[in-house]
Amino acid sequence: xxxxxxxxxxxxxxxxxxxxxxxxxxxxxxxxxxxxxxxxxxxxxxxxxxxxxxxxxxxxxxxxxxxxxxxxxxxxxxxxxxxxxxxxxxxxxxxxxxxxxxxxxxxxxxxxxxxxxxxxxxxxxxxxxxxxxxxxxxxxxxxxxxxxxxxxxxxxxxxxxxxxxxxxxxxxxxxxxxxxxxxxxxxxxxxxxxxxxxxxxxxxxxxxxxxxxxxxxxxxxxxxxxxxxxxxxxxxxxxxxxxxxxxxxxxxxxxxxxxxxxxxxxxxxxxxxxxxxxxxxxxxxxxxxxxxxxxxxxxxxxxxxxxxxxxxxxxxxxxxxxxxxxxxxxxxxxxxxxxxxxxxxxxxxxxxxxxxxxxxxxxxxxxxxxxxxxxxxxxxxxxxxxxxxxxxxxxxxxxxxxxxxxxxxxxxxxxxx
Amino acid sequence: xxxxxxxxxxxxxxxxxxxxxxxxxxxxxxxxxxxxxxxxxxxxxxxxxxxxxxxxxxxxxxxxxxxxxxxxxxxxxxxxxxxxxxxxxxxxxxxxxxxxxxxxxxxxxxxxxxxxxxxxxxxxxxxxxxxxxxxxxxxxxxxxxxxxxxxxxxxxxxxxxxxxxxxxxxxxxxxxxxxxxxxxxxxxxxxxxxxxxxxxxxxxxxxxxxxxxxxxxxxxxxxxxxxxxxxxxxxxxxxxxxxxxxxxxxxxxxxxxxxxxxxxxxxxxxxxxxxxxxxxxxxxxxxxxxxxxxxxxxxxxxxxxxxxxxxxxxxxxxxxxxxxxxxxxxxxxxxxxxxxxxxxxxxxxxxxxxxxxxxxxxxxxxxxxxxxxxxxxxxxxxxxxxxxxxxxxxxxxxxxxxxxxxxxxxxxxxxxx
Numbered sequence: 155x156x157x158x159x160x161x162x163x164x165x166x167x168x169x170x171x172x173x174x175x176x177x178x179x180x181x182x183x184x185x186x187x188x189x190x191x192x193x194x195x196x197x198x199x200x201x202x203x204x205x206x207x208x209x210x211x212x213x214x215x216x217x218x219x220x221x222x223x224x225x226x227x228x229x230x231x232x233x234x235x236x237x238x239x240x241x242x243x244x245x246x247x248x249x250x251x252x253x254x255x256x257x258x259x260x261x262x263x264x265x266x267x268x269x270x271x272x273x274x275x276x277x278x279x280x281x282x283x284x285x286x287x288x289x290x291x292x293x294x295x296x297x298x299x300x301x302x303x304x305x306x307x308x309x310x311x312x313x314x315x316x317x318x319x320x321x322x323x324x325x326x327x328x329x330x331x332x333x334x335x336x337x338x339x340x341x342x343x344x345x346x347x348x349x350x351x352x353x354x355x356x357x358x359x360x361x362x363x364x365x366x367x368x369x370x371x372x373x374x375x376x377x378x379x380x381x382x383x384x385x386x387x388x389x390x391x392x393x394x395x396x397x398x399x400x401x402x403x404x405x406x407x408x409x410x411x412x413x414x415x416x417x418x419x420x421x422x423x424x425x426x427x428x429x430x431x432x433x434x435x436x437x438x439x440x441x442x443x444x445x446x447x448x449x450x451x452x453x454x455x456x457x458x459x460x461x462x463x464x465x466x467x468x469x470x471x472x473x474x475x476x477x478x479x480x481x482x483x484x485x486x487x488x489x490x491x492x493x494x495x496x497x498x499x500x501x502x503x504x505x506x507x508x509x510x511x512x513x514x515x516x517x518x519x520x521x522x523x524x525x526x527x528x529x530x531x532x533x534x535x536x537x538x539x540x541x542x543x544x545x546x547x548x549x550x551x552x553x554x555x556x557x558x559x560x561x562x563x564x565x566x567x568x569x570x571x
Numbered sequence: 572x573x574x575x576x577x578x579x580x581x582x583x584x585x586x587x588x589x590x591x592x593x594x595x596x597x598x599x600x601x602x603x604x605x606x607x608x609x610x611x612x613x614x615x616x617x618x619x620x621x622x623x624x625x626x627x628x629x630x631x632x633x634x635x636x637x638x639x640x641x642x643x644x645x646x647x648x649x650x651x652x653x654x655x656x657x658x659x660x661x662x663x664x665x666x667x668x669x670x671x672x673x674x675x676x677x678x679x680x681x682x683x684x685x686x687x688x689x690x691x692x693x694x695x696x697x698x699x700x701x702x703x704x705x706x707x708x709x710x711x712x713x714x715x716x717x718x719x720x721x722x723x724x725x726x727x728x729x730x731x732x733x734x735x736x737x738x739x740x741x742x743x744x745x746x747x748x749x750x751x752x753x754x755x756x757x758x759x760x761x762x763x764x765x766x767x768x769x770x771x772x773x774x775x776x777x778x779x780x781x782x783x784x785x786x787x788x789x790x791x792x793x794x795x796x797x798x799x800x801x802x803x804x805x806x807x808x809x810x811x812x813x814x815x816x817x818x819x820x821x822x823x824x825x826x827x828x829x830x831x832x833x834x835x836x837x838x839x840x841x842x843x844x845x846x847x848x849x850x851x852x853x854x855x856x857x858x859x860x861x862x863x864x865x866x867x868x869x870x871x872x873x874x875x876x877x878x879x880x881x882x883x884x885x886x887x888x889x890x891x892x893x894x895x896x897x898x899x900x901x902x903x904x905x906x907x908x909x910x911x912x913x914x915x916x917x918x919x920x921x922x923x924x925x926x927x928x929x930x931x932x933x934x935x936x937x938x939x940x941x942x943x944x945x946x947x948x949x950x951x952x953x954x955x956x957x958x959x960x961x962x963x964x965x966x967x968x969x970x971x972x973x974x975x976x977x978x979x980x981x982x983x984x985x986x987x988x
């Protein structure tokens with residue numbers, strides 16, 4: 155099924171992209187806070203953005219931009235200030251950000267997309283952007299993805315990056331991505347920034363469709379705390395520099411590209427959930443037997459987001475009652491007599507009835523998965539796996555989350571003070 | 572407006588009620604865990620129950636009972652086991668619980684309502700109920716409300732109780748209530764047990780309407796962690812023992828009774844939110860300017876339930892950006908240019924724009940409210956008050972929550988292990 159392989163390089167793995175990150179002095183911490191991703195040529199651009207009524211200026215700007223024109227060539231992203239709840243001045247700032255990049259790169263202003271992350275209600279000090287961009291331009295490189303991925307972090311502990319390559323005929327296509335998350339991670343859409351690059355050639359309509367679908371099965375299915383942010387943005391560029399034939403309609407080539415895109419998004423989504431504030435492990439919830447995929451995803455999301463279940467996982471407590479309770483309140487009808495719950499290899503409930511199981515072994519499973527998922531840095535390869543079936547329907551869906559620890563509270567109680 | 576006054580006595584303040592609580596050995600802790608509330612005569616009975624697909628046997632039982640017959644005379648409530656996800660045996664248990672009480676009190680079995688709270692998926696040891704009820708009957712008294720309110724607690728720190736009395740003509744009517752909450756507190760319906768007694772005479776249809784409406788403006792508007800339980804039940808009895816004229820249609824008498832009922836429910840709801848697991852203070856969110864009350868309540872609930880905002884309050888951090896973000900994702904349309912946010916007396920945002928305010932003073936306000944709300948035990952009289960306006964509509968609504976502390980995680984990570 156997987157006809158692709160992992161390669162290094164993130165957003166600069168695909169042909170014809172350069173990226174860079176640097177310190178522009180926007181974060182009080184003095185850490186890198188300004189990133190730029192540039193395609194050598196105008197790329198087909200698609201995006202998915204937060205559904206919140208309170209949106210950052212950059213989100214409204216990108217939405218308008220992508221509605222007017224289906225190509226873009228550069229993405230500027232700052233951390234430190236979200237440019238949300240910043241009114242008319244915030245809108246002027248995003249226009250100026252685009253202008254600064256356009257002048258520096260000598261491309262048209264409407265070829266520049268802008269993303270921001272950070273504190274809500276603070277204006278971005280635009281003079282620092284103006285001062286930094288010329289240097290940022292000189293730092294752009296074909297190996298700059300890592301530096302860019304670090305500059306978009308806020309309370310993230312690790313940068314999130316992936317790239318895949320696959321054969322299309324006897325040529326090669328590549329898809330790469332970077333993301334930031336941590337806190338405010340929840341569906342609609344999963345409250346994060348993700349930038350994806352691709353060197354395949356694809357029609358604008360098909361690309362937007364692929365991006366929306368990949369988003370539904372990845373970023374929209376992660377939850378850290380149920381809070382959707384003002385700034386959620388997934389922006390994906392396809393610049394055709396692989397010189398492969400243009401993908402303009404459904405078929406094997408489109409399936410391959412959509413598969414790679416979904417894999418890139420799912421990996422980044424899992425990395426975001428795994429790095430949820432204070433998290434010690436990744437939760438993966440698989441739901442089957444629903445009437446359709448949307449219903450299954452809804453139940454999966456509700457379980458992955460249950461504070462009680464997340465607290466239980468932090469306590470390494472196989473408290474399946476909280477899984478059942480979360481499934482029951484998801485807003486999806488099912489007959490509780492059909493409910494089946496499995497944790498790892500442990501069948502905990504069948505036909506709505508609790509089963510006898512080895513509680514000490516189930517506890518050890520939770521402890522073991524958490525240990526594995528912390529070996530050699532954060533890993534998304536060893537999630538705590540919950541499988542739930544709610545009936546006989548064909549709908550299946552997955553969601554990802556993390557446990558709820560003391561550190562979540564600590565981080566979020568002390569964020570702005 | 573308030574034509575009533577507070578009196579002691581809880582559910583036994585109204586005429587013609589007795590109650591008791593005792594240790595039946597259902598809780599591992601050995602604390603009281605079985606409560607009984609009895610009316611001298613059959614009372615008009617109304618209820619509101621959890622909307623979860625995974626419901627306790629006692630919830631299905633009470634729903635069926637109240638659909639078949641609009642009167643009841645006794646409520647048995649146990650803590651320790653929820654009798655949820657317990658299948659056919661759980662159903663047999665609830666029937667037997669009713670049978671045991673009916674035989675002991677010499678009333679018909681269908682006059683007995685049953686509620687449970689505790690661990691999901693564990694069977695109630697029915698022999699302990701059978702052994703305890705005869706003694707519980709001997710303990711019934713007209714001052715037994717306090718003992719009953721203690722026996723329904725799980726992780727609650729304090730019992731929750733209130734009673735009101737008012738003049739109806741030259742006679743007196745009384746409404747009393749007890750409740751338990753803590754954890755899994757959220758709308759639909761607010762995941763708790765509440766029992767309300769009243770000595771007014773009222774028609775069944777009007778009483779159910781009053782109870783549903785009081786619930787919408789109280790228990791459905793509190794949130795501790797977004798988890799709705801399998802066992803949420805509000806049961807309200809009206810036994811007519813005040814000998815006041817029967818209230819059978821809208822008018823001043825109905826308004827008085829509905830007002831008292833809503834006040835009792837709101838007080839209990841706030842007490843539950845204030846006693847949320849690990850909470851250090853009560854949050855009260857008032858939303859105005861919405862298209863209707865339901866929209867306002869929805870926005871208020873979303874803000875009161877935001878993990879990020881709750882964490883900020885625990886950190887005494889006036890982080891209004893998180894209030895704006897929560898309002899924006901509530902699923903209610905509004906123009907962000909109309910958003911206004913006030914914390915206590917501090918106006919933080921107007922027409923969608925952040926204002927300059929004295930952050931140190933706002934921080935001191937949060938600290939002060941938390942101190943006041945912990946003086947002399949838990950108080951609900953000093954909430955952290957958030958006022959949000961989202962437009963020019965007539966809809967207003969309130970919701971209550973609590974801050975999110977380390978102790979929430981601690982309590983819930985260690986609950987069953």
